[in-house]
Amino acid sequence: MSEGRLIVVSNRIPTEAAPSGGLVVALHDALKERGGVWIGNSGKRVAPEEAAKGLTRIAADPYERYSFDLTEEEHDGFYLGYANATLWPLFHHRTDLLEVDPDQARVYREVNERVAGLIAEVVRPGDVIWVHDYHFLPLAEALRRRGVANRVGYFLHIPFPNPSDMPALPERKLMPGWLSSFDLIGLQTKRDVSNALDFLRDNGAEILLRGRLKLDDRQFEVASFPIGIDVDGFIEAAEKNADAGEHLRLSPGERLVLGVDRLDYSKGLPQRFAAFGEYLSHRPDPQVRATLLQIAPPSRENVEAYKDIRQELETITGRVNGEMAELDWTPIRYIRRNIERDVLAGLYRRGDACLVTPLADGMNLVAKEFVAAQDGADPGVLILSHFAGAAEQMDAALMVNPYDPGETAKAIDQALSMPLHERQARHLSLMQSIRETDIDWWTRTYLAALQKPIAPVGN
Structure with a gap:
């Protein structure tokens, strides 16, 4: 039959x-x-x-x-x-x-x-x-x-x-x-x-x-x-768009921390912004500059809870930038619209770290996309919430409790100061995991x- x-x-x-x-x-x-x-x-x-x-x-x-x-x-x-x-x-x-x-x-x-x-x-x-x-x-x-x-x-x-x-x-x-x-x-x-x-x-x-x-x-x-995810497809997109990070015009030595999420209360964005502000306040060397680029396209804006989180994020962004920014440096860049997938792949490749810190999530494919986009010779570091579904497969990431801003701030510092050999070992393990269970x-x-x-x- x-x-x-x-x-x-x-x-x-x-x-x-x-x-x-x-x-x-x-x-x-x-x-x-x-x-x-x-x-x-x-x-x-x-x-x-x-x-x-x-x-x-x-x-x-x-x-x-x-x-x-x-x-x-x-x-x-x-x-x-x-x-x-x-x-x-x-x-x-x-x-x-x-x-x-x-x-x-x-x-x-x-x-x-x-x-x-x-x-x-x-x-x-x-x-x-x-x-x-x-x-x-x-x-x-x-x-x-x-x-x-x-x-x-x-x-x-x-x-x-x-x-x-x-x-x-x-x-x-x-x-x-x-x-x-x-x-x-x-x-x-x-x-x-x-x-x-x-x-x-x-x-x-x-x-x-x-x-x-x-x-x-x-x-x-x-x-x-x-x-x-389509691992090979994402690798190809990241390599083709490797110059996407140049559009950010970061100063020499400036570190890039990425967040890519729909604008949703489940994603832990206020806690993430607060943790990044805490990292900046307590970083060992105040001369080290790091920028959080958060891309958060809106969703379901007619639902009251989404209006509230939008306002909360704008308030935290204004406070952190007001306290920390320099004339030539904006600590939090918050983009509330869609960025094309291929451009995102190139931005992932430029990222020194990626914050995937939801309070609850089914899987969260951003974690897998970030890993796939990395240059294995000099990879960035994934910081991952215990509450993301991906945490069951991706334990080589730096695992954090997103409700604890101090813990996330320490993970950001650890990621940005991690030696090359450890970054490579963690990336290799994560790549093996996402290849074994691809789309x-x-x-x-x-x-x-x-x-x-x-x-x-x-x-």
């Missing part, structure tokens, strides 16, 4: 013919190789009658791509509301920021029901469905109600919440049914798997062998699949596990 198609479902869908970015390229390659369908939100807000028209085919080659539209109410309730003002803070351990709104929860479920109906119209026997991220937690359950018996996998790109935080979610009793309707739940880290197993066990799931679980009449699997490994490993039949209950 011939292999069925791969159907990918994600919140957004690439519209360009030659997509860029590690995850998008990986899914593009998997679909191109196997043949399949990619379904995602167009990003448009339309009238209800337009949204009701269903899927729009936006490409047929090398695989089919279909988009669906959201109404204004759906965008507000499904995306800005329940997904990003309820689930996002819950999954990032910030229940203090969680919004509880029954209407948003209703719209979230309704959008998933509608998308399930659209998928059911195109799925064929033998197809494998791969659902991505927190926007579509109820999707498999909605598909099962429509009689879709195909293998349905799920991958969560953000952390799985702590079981102790789950009582803050009014829909927590629905979550076990949502999860158990998938055949394979892929998570970033072993810590996430442990949290998921604890939550499911506390809600009636029976733990079987090799990560399998049984809840009611459903048997499913939970496992860790740490996502990677191709991630795609192959996950799809192989998804397509592996689960033995019947009782075996």
Whole structure:
């Protein structure tokens, strides 16, 4: 029997013919190789009658791509509301920021029901469905109600919440049914798997062998699949753009510390800025100049918590620069917009250190990109939060507690004064790790596990 198609479902869908970015390229390659369908939100807000028209085919080659539209109410309730003002803070351990709104929860479920109906119209026997991220937690359950018996996998790109935080979610009793309707739940880290197993066990799931679980009449699997990057592609981009650092016009001997994050409260940016200020205040040689270049493009600016962090960062930046700057030196350069991926690769290569210090993160691919971009003969140093998913794989980095500005400040000093032989040894170890689990490994490993039949209950 011939292999069925791969159907990918994600919140957004690439519209360009030659997509860029590690995850998008990986899914593009998997679909191109196997043949399949990619379904995602167009990003448009339309009238209800337009949204009701269903899927729009936006490409047929090398695989089919279909988009669906959201109404204004759906965008507000499904995306800005329940997904990003309820689930996002819950999954990032910030229940203090969680919004509880029954209407948003209703719209979230309704959008998933509608998308399930659209998928059911195109799925064929033998197809494998791969659902991505927190926007579509109820999707498999909605598909099962429509009689879709195909293998349905799920991958969560953000952390799985702590079981102790789950009582803050009014829909927590629905979550076990949502999860158990998938055949394979892929998570970033072993810590996430442990949290998921604890939550499911506390809600009636029976733990079987090799990560399998049984809840009611459903048997499913939970496992860790740490996502990677296109290592060779990033090396090539860094080498081609090695002169990107010259645009910074740093003075001779000035050290460059990088931060690259979306503007989000989970990234620990205020704590990072404060730690850098502490490093400057206590550096052994006041003549040594270091600049923190923080690139933080905005996201979800209509959500109140994001307005607050923007204001906080601007306040800290102004204070540190006001106290420390010289006529020819600005300690913190804060850029609140996107920088092209290839230019970023060149900036990484110029960096003496990179601060990847989230308070909670699924994986954080910046850590892997920075390592890939380095010149192995004279590499920069990765400073990594214990709370980044990448910490499970990248223990050759300088590990820090991002809540402790003194500890992070000491790590910055250690990174900028680290001898060459130690930098090379750490970089070699980190490169080995990111090569072994690159983006191709991630795609192959996950799809192989998804397509592996689960033995019947009782075996």
